[in-house]
Amino acid sequence: MIIAFWVSLFIILYTFIGYGFVLFLLIKIKRLFYTPASFDANLEFPSVTILVAAYNEEDIVDAKVENTLRLDYPQEKKQIIFVTDGSTDSTTEKLNRFNDVLVLHEDSRAGKMAAIKRAMPFVEGEILIFTDANTFLNDEAIKELVKHYRNHKVGAVAGEKRIFVDQTADASSAGEGFYWKYESLLKKWDYELYSNVGAAGELFSIRTRLYENVESDTIIDDHMIAMRIAEKRYIIAYEPKAYAMETASANTAEELKRKIRIAAGGIQSIFRLKKLQIPLIIRYLHFNTSVIVC
Template identity: 30%
Template sequence: MTHQLIFWLTAISIFLVIYHHLGYPLLLKLLVRRPSSNEENTHEGTPARGYRESVADSDLPTISVLMPAYNEANWIADKIRNLAALDYPSNKLQVILACDGCSDDTANIARQTAAEALCAHLNVTVIEYTENAGKVAVINTTMPQIKSDIVAFSDISALISIDAFYIAARHFQDPTVGVLNSRYCLLNPAEGEQKYWDYQSRIQSNEAQLGSSLGAHGALYFIRGHLFTPLAQDTINDDFVLPMQIVEKGFRADVHDAIQAVELEPTNAHQDFRRRLRIGAGNCQQLLRLFRLLNPARGGIAFTFASGKGLRVLMPFFMLTALLGSALLAPSNGFFALAVLGQIFIYLAVGFWHLAGYQPKGSIAKSLVYLVTGHTANFIGTLRYITGLETGKWTRVSEVSKNTHKEASK
């Protein structure tokens, strides 16, 4: 009886590990419908304004860009100049910089940049909150002051493609769309990171065709302003929970590859791991709080949420079960003997490369390193959330790097 239980737990775990990484992406490709020529013209063939004013501009929706900021002095000038260069009528665009108890010169630099000749047409509002209350608190406090048709959330360190807002405005002509995601790009990606985000972008596009993409990336996404619901104060990944709250209301979260956000701030392996710890904790929180999205009555959304987000949270536990179960079954079963040898080889190789600081050359090896490292962070992040160690309070990557350097020098 015990042997049978171990067998089925191990077999199911191995199946789910393979399904999540290979089967689900392939199944999405088979299930999604190809856009008709009409849809291609609507979504991909959006004509550019070319900065030309026209009578049709009066029909464009108003857009507010909300940028919560904590110590962004390094990037804020470039961000405001980028927004000033976007192809969208200035009388339809508002930029709100909400400084969350910044201890640097973010607010002053923003005001100085907004006064430059090339940025003077931009409607920039700088709000300075005195205490560092966290990103979620900033969003909840600032959103009631925004009356625009569409609200764009964007990270300070991400530059936006020139026609992004005009394309978004056209896309929101579809009344079923409540959220629109951009394509996330990296200026200086770490090893394996760009492949991972390209993979995630393909998954997100396919999920959108099945019903709705899951969440968004904080670099840039849009929502209908009136659909905003205040977030729980302890929300970890606001850029997932906020879009999915809108999806719960019956609207779609779509994605448009022509809208791009390019991340300027480089990260090293240590910083990326810390970021993924937080994402892992957030994933666990999302699964628990949005559990009703698994209701089969929601169709494609339930399928993608279970296969994507749900299995991502549980994946480290399935991987451990697959490893331990294979080890127990190996003496009496050739398949599990090969399975345990393969798993041990991969984990030891990744661990050795990590400790030695070695970067493998092959694309498969790089992907394995990034995946195993990611699931390790996911496992630790999940445990941190369950034990209450993850506070949900944001910290800039540069601040993390600074604090890490201080600790190392002690």
Template identity: 30%
Template sequence: MGIFIKVLFYVSGFIIFWAMIGYPVSLKLIGKCYKSRKLEKDYNHQPTVTVMVVAHNEEKVILEKLNNILELDYPQDKIEILVASDNSTDQTNNIVKEFIKKHPERKIRLYEVKARKGKTNAQNEAQKTVTTEYLVMTDANSMLDRNAVKELMAAFTSDDIAYVCGRLSIVNREASDVSSAEAGYWDSDLATREIEGRIQTITAGNGALYACRNSEYHDFDHIQCHDAAMPLYYALKGKRAICNHDAVAYEKAGEVIEDEFKRKVRMNRTILMAILPDIRILNVFKYKWFSYFYFGHRTCRYLLWIAHLIVLLSNALLLANSKFYLLTFTGQLLFYLISLIGTVTRTKNKYVSLIYYYTVTIIAQWFGVYNIVTGRAKPFWEKAESTR
């Protein structure tokens, strides 16, 4: 029994260590072996493109978003704008219709989803009306750099590249400790994705800005999101999903922990499925680096919720064995105490805020698991107001 508890302790501890420290460090070392491999671009590649914006009750930002798309540096005769309104009940649809009337010279369409089933369903429905060669998808509250679409298209330099995502830049990182922590997380994750994409393929994208060939679009289940599902889908088909961080989308992070917590809970609505969504991922001989990437970047992170619980409980049962276990248990208690202090005081200390933010992330995973088990996981959500 003692050996079994020790195995639980060390395996859980390894998962936490590998997810947060081991994998990022190992990837940097591996990346140095591929430092000569650069992202290839072809700016002469300017195919027809539809920029799709999925919106549910986005009256606060939809006008700014449409004007932002009009300012994109891309041939007007090769770009279309499609707003997929997911059963909006505010003024979103009227604003879009009025905008279309004011710009008859541009190809702008509104697709109204009659029954609200979430973002992925809206994308599935609207995509069936698209006739352009490529599809660029972006969120209503994400403002694009002028060269964003041009950069995305320039990265499709070969047939094996099926997906390209851009870089999400947080514009309000100094607004609060929450937005600062989220911006720090993105900085770290973007560095990881850049190396993954340069070597072979990324394990996840972001909803702010990404593109795929219209002919290779896949209808995913409504509960899934493209961020996680698309790169995985293409990777298992032997295709590459990469990132071009010169294609930039600007967005506000949640400025209050309540907004950020809700966002993380809904992000984890498929967490149990995402731990190992397809057994084929383990075939390192076929999928090569992708198997390594997915285990370190996804599987271990999606196991943090249970790993932290097991390492704490098993550590408690091992206290009498040696001073080492007393030290590790004390360290864990101190970690959670610091997080509690951050909760109560909302201090601006960056180290306390970081620990607090990390703990909130783990709790959000637990809520995600709870929603899945109880059947409460839904494909749609209410937007965070502090991100608008």
């Protein structure tokens, strides 16, 4: 029991402190020999498709479309697709008022992954950007994401998730905001070492040609889509200057429910990503333990 206690304590300390400390040292060593890549802002931008799965989002969908249309990117190179399958409120009707938005709707609801699969034949952009209906992007988000694709080894680029803490939320919301700031820092360092495996569904992108369907019962679809690309030996980049704002969980119960879902999805991905199990076992340990304990 004593050994089990100290081993468990070590795992927890490594997850929150040790892993970050090791990353920090490795980054400092690498920067002694390599200069971080820079990007020419004058190069031509690729075409993009912004894909949003929206289920019963009538209260926020107008603001989401306006935010998406306002993004600083050439309009002729920006396609916007909303999938509203199963929605029973006025979400679809509100979206149909926007001429620049392609709306896909079916009465039946089969889940987010099914909505993504159904939308893929309509995707025209070289770069496919996934974002949630209840998150809002900064104006420069797309430009900041796509600049990484000038490196042909990059197959996916994740943005940063930022938490807006509402005044009515409880103390857990502040903790969630701190957690995501720390997690974002780790992802930034991971990318410098080409070891980033995280892609938050609030904002991430892929090369469209690299998209691969994942199982319909996938719990964390964004993570699995990105990791299928990593299996093909492409880099998953991370760009903190492209960010999505989202309201924190309203209370501890809601946050616990979300953490359980993420942990279950992480464990599911371990069994489905057999090619990556051995070299990334330590990173998965960090991922799964952090979402359970935080």
